[in-house]
Amino acid sequence: MKMKSKRYRDPVVEAYMSGVDRTLLRENLKLSPAQRLEKLVGFSAFAATLRRAGQRAQTAKRR
């Protein structure tokens, strides 16, 4: 019996796919790989700043 060549689709992944924000992906695809990495660096720094601010706020709340 011949195997079907169609790619396996994981039903869990399929379920998640409906929740993917494709507008974000389309915006990223307009950028070059280098620009995408610069964006990651920016987001990463932003997330670190937020994390530090959150830690400071929690420390202040405990006092």
Place this chain on the structure above:
Amino acid sequence: MSTQFDKLLPLLVNGGVEFVLIGGVAGNVLGSARLTFDVDVVYSRNKGNLEKIVQTLKPHRPYLRGAPPGLPFAFDVPTLRNGLNFTLTTALGDLDLLGEVIGGGGYRDLLPHTFVVEAFDVKFKCVDLPTLIKLKRAAGRPKDLESIAELEALLQEGEK
């Protein structure tokens, strides 16, 4: 501390380290919108490359991530040769040095499934989208399911 992707990747390239970028940063190169916190690379296991990895990373204090401080961890060629996959912290952030990955094998196995990225004033090899999906599927981690869905969507967007 957040990982300094813009310093860690050029450091490896300028140190002459042979590696293939995989994981979340590779996902970002390919268009993913998910934030990631570490750099995952599959490195060549040849002796010369192990020496380059040690020379390049040692000044940045590599240490086993999650391990208690003060363990007698020697980041040298024998350690790399005797081990395979290392999850490290460094002064520049978290780095996973992987000798082999499930579903992808080692550096040489992955090479045909890479393309060259030019970023941060250096060039390096990054795994392609179908292979990244394959690696994430093979890893079988529940936390990757959303990520796989996004990568599959990227594949569909690219096919349009």
